[in-house]
Amino acid sequence: MDSKSPLRQTKSGESMMAVRNSNETPTRKVQLLDVEEIPEGKAKRVEIEGSRIAVTRINGEIYAVGDMCTHANYALSEGPVDTEELTIECWKHGAQFCLKTGEAISLPATRPIMAYQLEIIQTSVFIHLPEKGSA
Numbered sequence: 001m002d003s004k005s006p007l008r009q010t011k012s013g014e015s016m017m018a019v020r021n022s023n024e025t026p027t028r029k030v031q032l033l034d035v036e037e038i039p040e041g042k043a044k045r046v047e048i049e050g051s052r053i054a055v056t057r058i059n060g061e062i063y064a065v066g067d068m069c070t071h072a073n074y075a076l077s078e079g080p081v082d083t084e085e086l087t088i089e090c091w092k093h094g095a096q097f098c099l100k101t102g103e104a105i106s107l108p109a110t111r112p113i114m115a116y117q118l119e120i121i122q123t124s125v126f127i128h129l130p131e132k133g134s135a
């Protein structure tokens with residue numbers, strides 16, 4: 001593992017990804033996918049516990065965001081991922097969202113999507129889902 005890898009080794013030998021987008025919302029950790037199941041440079045839709053999530057891998061880093069465009073509820077996982085700008089684009093009208101923060105960075109969408117905190121343990125990706133009733 002090189003020093004630029006987002007994965008870190010814990011004392012117990014587990015590989016863990018640095019926490020992104022942490023906030024004060026209580027969450028629970030749920031197993032999402034195996035790292036190898038996540039496509040490089042394009043999005044995959046995953047439905048877990050009633051949440052639709054778009055997951056992608058870019059240069060080994062994994063991102064998970066809400067799959068529904070905030071403009072008109074079309075699936076973002078069906079649109080392109082920009083691996084340079086780290087954005088996902090809605091195929092319907094072209095709104096772009098930041099994969100790191102969920103921020104809407106181009107019109108016609110103005111409201112953000114959820115950007116999920118992830119952990120990788122060994123080869124498994126875990127997602128921190130908001131506790132029901134806390135979002």
Ligand code: FES
Nearest residue numbers: 069071072090093
């Ligand atoms: S539905 Fe996504 S930009 Fe309009």
